[in-house]
Amino acid sequence: MENFNNQASVLLKGTRVCNCKYSKCLKLYCECFAAGEYCIDCNCNNCCNKPEEEDLRLKKIKAILERDPQAFRPKIPVDPETFKSKAAPHFKGCNCKRTKCVKKYCECYNAGIPCGINCKCSHCKNTTDNYSKQPPYIPPLNEYVKFLAEPLIKKKDSEEDMKSDEGSTFSEEIAMKSQEWISFEKFEDSFYGRLIYLLNKLS
DNA sequence: GAGTTTGAAACT
DNA sequence: CAGTTTCAAACTC
Structure with a gap:
C-alpha cells in the first residue's frame, strides 16, 4: 500500500x-x-x-x-510497456450506426482493435474472423x-x-x-x- | 479555420 | 431503461 x-x-x-x-x-x-x-x-x-x-x-x-x-x-486494454492497445476486445464495445466502424469515431477502430462480442454496432467492417471467436472480454x-x-x-x-x-x-x-x-x-x-x-x- | 457529422456520455 | 440532449473529437470543405 x-x-x-x-x-x-x-x-x-x-x-x-x-x-x-x-x-x-x-x-x-x-x-x-x-x-x-x-x-x-x-x-x-x-x-x-x-x-x-x-x-x-x-x-x-x-x-x-x-x-x-x-x-x-x-475500455481498451493497453500494454504499459508500449502504450499500445492489445489484441483484446473493447470493454464496453462500440455502438456505431453510420460509420461501419472504419472511422475514428469508433472507439474500437480508433484503438486499432477489431470490434468484438461486446459491440452493438451496425454494418460493422472492423472485424476479423479470429477475433469474433474470442470469449467476452471481462x-x-x-x-x-x-x-x-x-x-x-x-x-x-x-x-x-x-x-x-x-x-x-x-x-x-x-x-x-x-x-x-x-x-x-x-x-x-x-x-x-x-x-x-x-x-x-x-x- | 469554420461548419458538419458522429457516437459516447449525460440527462430526463 | 428508452429517448433526447450535450459534448468534444473526427471529419469535410
Whole structure:
C-alpha cells in the first residue's frame, strides 16, 4: 500500500491534450479526466481538472462512480510497456450506426482493435474472423478496484450481480486469466491505485 | 479555420 | 431503461 500511495501521489500525465469548452474537464467527455489525469498544457476552457480544484474534482469522480462503478475502468486494454492497445476486445464495445466502424469515431477502430462480442454496432467492417471467436472480454478486477467498486456495486446492483464474490475468489479469477493480461493488470493497478487514493481523501 | 457529422456520455 | 440532449473529437470543405 505504501508503494501504491506513492504512485497515487503523482498523477502521471500522458500525451493527450484536450480541447474541452463546456465540461470544465469534469466529465468523461474529457479525455484527460477519463484517464484519471490532470489537464496539463491542454487547450481547455474553465478547466477544473487540476490540483487547485481537487475537492470539486473528487466529488465529480465520486458521483460518476456512484452511477457506474466501472466508469473509469480502461475500455481498451493497453500494454504499459508500449502504450499500445492489445489484441483484446473493447470493454464496453462500440455502438456505431453510420460509420461501419472504419472511422475514428469508433472507439474500437480508433484503438486499432477489431470490434468484438461486446459491440452493438451496425454494418460493422472492423472485424476479423479470429477475433469474433474470442470469449467476452471481462476486465480483471484487482485488489484496488475491488476495494473501490464493491460497496458501490452492492448498493447499486442486484444479488445476481454479486454472485461472483460468493464463488471463485478474486485471486482465483486472476489466476484464470491468460498470461497476456498481466501487463494490463499492472496498468490497472497503477490507474486504480491513484483513483482510490483520491477517493480515500474524500471520506 | 469554420461548419458538419458522429457516437459516447449525460440527462430526463 | 428508452429517448433526447450535450459534448468534444473526427471529419469535410
